Amino acid sequence: MTRVMPAVFNRPAPPATGLRFGTTPGIPTVSNPADFRREVLEADLPVLVKFSSPKCHWCQVVQPDVESLARKHAGHLRVVEVMLDKAKEPDFVREMAQTYDINRRGLPTFSLVVNGREQGELICTRDVIEALPATIESCLLPNRV
Numbered sequence: 001m002t003r004v005m006p007a008v009f010n011r012p013a014p015p016a017t018g019l020r021f022g023t024t025p026g027i028p029t030v031s032n033p034a035d036f037r038r039e040v041l042e043a044d045l046p047v048l049v050k051f052s053s054p055k056c057h058w059c060q061v062v063q064p065d066v067e068s069l070a071r072k073h074a075g076h077l078r079v080v081e082v083m084l085d086k087a088k089e090p091d092f093v094r095e096m097a098q099t100y101d102i103n104r105r106g107l108p109t110f111s112l113v114v115n116g117r118e119q120g121e122l123i124c125t126r127d128v129i130e131a132l133p134a135t136i137e138s139c140l141l142p143n144r145v
Contacts, residue, residue, distance in 0.1 A: 027070060027079050031087045033095070039080050041116040047078045048136065051102055051109040053085045059108040069136065077136060112136060 027050075030036045040047045050066055052059035070079040084102070087093045097103055100111055100118070112120040112135060120135045 027081050029081050029083050031083060032089055033092050040113050043078055045076065045078050046112060046114040047080055049111045049113055050081045051100060051107060052081060052083060053107055054083060055085060056107045062108060069133065073136065
């Protein structure tokens with residue numbers, strides 16, 4: 001059986017810039033428990049957490065779509081990236097892997113956190129880009145006034 005992959009998966013990784021590989025302008029990178037608590041668990045807005053690695057090809061391929069979602073939902077949604085390879089504390093990486101089941105899900109994994117609780121998860125599969133906006137919308141609608 002031949003799988004038809006969406007166009008997003010046929011894109012090459014974005015070209016390297018002057019930034020460190022794996023970082024995104026305007027999207028904070030969290031690498032320790034204190035930052036994660038402040039940026040994600042205690043955030044006043046829903047947070048889309050992208051668990052990734054600078055060595056992960058698919059993490060880079062979907063990055064333009066993540067940036068687009070961040071711009072589209074600015075003021076209603078925060079986007080935060082957890083770079084597991086850049087974390088300085090092994091306990092933090094272990095805690096993230098267990099709490100968000102990264103070992104089963106793989107990278108990149110997206111988690112939507114509202115009021116400190118995970119509301120939705122998406123594993124980077126062939127339909128992640130199509131499903132991500134609908135998941136975000138379903139979680140944002142109750143929070144908009």
